[in-house]
Amino acid sequence: MSFNPQSILLTGASGQLGRAICRSGKFKNILTPTRIELDLTQANSIRKYFETHDFDVLLHAAALARVVRCQQEPSKAIEVNLMGTCNLVLNVLEKEKRTKRSIRFIYISTDGVYASTRGHYSEEDATIPYSVYGWTKLGAECAVHGLTNFSIIRTRFFDSQNIKYNRYASDSYTSSLPIEELVNSIDRLLNSDFVGTINIGAERKSDYERFKVHKLSIQPCTIEALLKEAVLPLSRDASLDCRLWERVMKSRKQ
Numbered sequence: 001m002s003f004n005p006q007s008i009l010l011t012g013a014s015g016q017l018g019r020a021i022c023r024s025g026k027f028k029n030i031l032t033p034t035r036i037e038l039d040l041t042q043a044n045s046i047r048k049y050f051e052t053h054d055f056d057v058l059l060h061a062a063a064l065a066r067v068v069r070c071q072q073e074p075s076k077a078i079e080v081n082l083m084g085t086c087n088l089v090l091n092v093l094e095k096e097k098r099t100k101r102s103i104r105f106i107y108i109s110t111d112g113v114y115a116s117t118r119g120h121y122s123e124e125d126a127t128i129p130y131s132v133y134g135w136t137k138l139g140a141e142c143a144v145h146g147l148t149n150f151s152i153i154r155t156r157f158f159d160s161q162n163i164k165y166n167r168y169a170s171d172s173y174t175s176s177l178p179i180e181e182l183v184n185s186i187d188r189l190l191n192s193d194f195v196g197t198i199n200i201g202a203e204r205k206s207d208y209e210r211f212k213v214h215k216l217s218i219q220p221c222t223i224e225a226l227l228k229e230a231v232l233p234l235s236r237d238a239s240l241d242c243r244l245w246e247r248v249m250k251s252r253k254q
């Protein structure tokens with residue numbers, strides 16, 4: 001087994017973000033285990049994979065990321081998002097001890113750790129998730145703090161080629177990023193030495209304003225109309241204060 005100092009282990013490679021990371025071509029020497037090769041919910045599966053593969057960076061993008069499913073199946077959400085991340089962190093700690101090498105851990109979290117009512121959330125603001133999904137992602141953030149070399153990215157993203165619904169609220173706001181921009185940001189973060197929690201997002205816009213340019217048939221509606229039909233709470237203003245990210249990027253250039 002040869003050690004490649006540039007190698008990255010990506011979890012969730014078959015997911016929306018994982019596929020965008022792989023097709024970007026930005027990340028060389030990337031390990032992309034399937035769920036059969038590395039199952040977050042099976043500590044033994046992670047241990048075996050870690051014993052036979054070396055990597056400097058662990059980019060953790062696997063999750064039960066469908067918010068409705070998390071609300072309907074909280075035990076599954078806890079198992080994958082919370083306990084799965086704990087299993088990964090425990091195995092990273094064990095591998096660091098065994099190999100005496102530091103592993104950089106990048107965790108893709110969510111803007112849903114904030115209450116998402118008033119917007120403009122900074123990393124210093126209180127975290128009060130409004131859904132089971134958000135709570136499990138926040139719980140996972142806590143486990144990641146057991147590591148020394150980590151970055152937690154709080155974000156939201158979309159695929160402009162796949163805008164799901166036919167109507168979006170013109171009075172519900174986010175900092176949602178095109179997926180390609182998030183991939184670029186992850187690459188830039190990896191080229192910085194930032195440790196800690198960071199918001200990464202685009203400028204604050206309503207969902208309708210953001211998506212109508214990508215799908216012309218979209219109709220505007222109100223958040224109240226969506227809430228009447230929703231099976232889980234929805235964010236009203238989940239926009240992010242990304243000034244820390246701007247500062248980190250500026251200092252990286254100097």
Ligand SMILES: NC(=O)c1ccc[n+]([C@@H]2O[C@H](COP(=O)([O-])OP(=O)(O)OC[C@H]3O[C@@H](n4cnc5c(N)ncnc54)[C@H](OP(=O)(O)O)[C@@H]3O)[C@@H](O)[C@H]2O)c1
Nearest residue numbers: 012014015016017035039040061062063065110155156157
């Ligand atoms: N979508 C958003 O707007 C958004 C916003 C903020 C944060 N995030 C976070 O961004 C990350 C990527 O989201 P996404 O939209 O790309 O998710 P996705 O398309 O639903 O993909 C989820 C990935 O996780 C893998 N996975 C699920 N359970 C697993 C397990 N037990 N063991 C190993 N792998 C497992 C899936 O593998 P299979 O293909 O085998 O199922 C898949 O590769 C997630 O952490 C999500 O919470 C997403």
